[in-house]
Every structure is written in structure tokens, then in C-alpha cells.
Amino acid sequence: TxxxxxxxxxxxxxxxxxxxxxxxxxxxxxxxxxxxxxxxxxxxxxxxxxxxxxxxxxxTAVYPTIVSTSPADGAVNVSTEILNTTGVSLTFSMLMDQASVKNSQFELVDVTDSSNNLAFDLNSSFVDVDFSGTSQTKVTVKFATGNGFSLDDDQQYQVRLKSTGAHKLDDASKKQTKRRAIIQQIQNNVNTLPQTNSK
Incomplete structure (x- = not known):
């Protein structure tokens, strides 16, 4: 220390x-x-x-923060089809204005091959965005039907929040969420446990 x-x-x-x-x-x-x-x-x-x-x-803090993600940071053996099936999700510390959350851009980064990165807007027709929760807002993102994207075997990925206008529900001041440079880091190592690979 x-x-x-x-x-x-x-x-x-x-x-x-x-x-x-x-x-x-x-x-x-x-x-x-x-x-x-x-x-x-x-x-x-x-x-x-x-x-x-x-x-x-x-x-307690009155501005929103990101309290958890799925997959969790550092997760291994993640399905290569996660973006087409369950999707990736994050949970905010409070209820959020859904329209403002959709005014965000994610970037999928292939840590192993940085030339294979993909950025996408949450308000794009290429992705489905689902909101849930009664005291906190959980947002789940996956690719819409017909716009699938499969991860590669044995690669390490990061999901980054490139930009966001997200703010809490009914907040006239629109105090934005505390932005984290990396929302989550997922490591796909499907050869270790082949049954986790849904390809």
C-alpha cells in the first residue's frame, strides 16, 4: 500500500x-x-x-453509479453467443431515465486483437435494450434478431462505455452517471470448459 x-x-x-x-x-x-x-x-x-x-x-450519493455488471468483471468461460442470447447487462444504483440511458454508446474491445473492435449506439435498431427493476434500473443489451455478432474462442474482451447521457429518473438537473472507463471486462476461454461454448 x-x-x-x-x-x-x-x-x-x-x-x-x-x-x-x-x-x-x-x-x-x-x-x-x-x-x-x-x-x-x-x-x-x-x-x-x-x-x-x-x-x-x-x-447517500444522489447521483447514479453503476453497481454491478453481467458478466461480472473478470468472468471466464463466457459464451461466444452472449451478445445474441442473454446479452450483457449493468445495474444502476437507482431508477434511471430510460431515454437518457439509451443515449449511450458502448464499445466491444477485443483485447487480444484491437483491430477487431465494435462500437454501437444503444438507440440503434441493431440492438435490443431491455429495462427492469423497481428500485434500481437494470439495462440489458443484446443484438437484435438478424444482427447477430459472435465472439471468438479463447479471446479476452472488454465492454467500454464510450459516452453516455444517462441520468436518474425525474432529475431536472440531469446529473449524469459517474462514468467508468471500463464497465466490465469479460474473458472468453471456452476451450477450458467446451460446454460453455454455444457456437
């Missing part, structure tokens, strides 16, 4: 604001001299300071 703070001076953060801490560059190595290996997205984290702009009366 490494903790960093200002050596001197008093520079308070503003109340009710969100901040990102980014690792711009590093020469860090382990005890054997191996350089730190990391993805750009792994070197960034976001947090919010207390204040009326970010908290309700109970002290």
Missing part, C-alpha cells in the same frame, strides 16, 4: 465535487526489477467529496 499526501500546505477539495486520480507515468518495479504492468483504465480511480451537490439527507 502506498499513501500520498501533500508534504506541506493546505489545499482542500471542493465540497460536492467528483475527482479523478490518475497515474500519468511510473518507473515502479517489483523486488525482482519487473516493471509495473497495468492498463490505462486501471491507473484511474474516481471519488466524490461530501456536500449538498452529491448527498441526500441520509448522506
Amino acid at each position: 502506498m499513501t500520498v499526501k501533500l508534504k506541506s500546505g493546505d489545499v482542500p477539495l471542493l465540497a460536492g465535487h467528483r475527482y479523478q486520480v490518475r497515474l500519468i507515468s511510473t518507473q515502479a518495479t517489483d523486488a525482482q526489477g519487473n516493471s509495473l504492468s497495468y492498463e490505462t483504465e486501471e491507473a484511474t480511480f474516481t471519488f466524490a467529496t461530501q456536500g449538498a451537490a452529491t448527498q441526500g439527507a441520509s448522506g
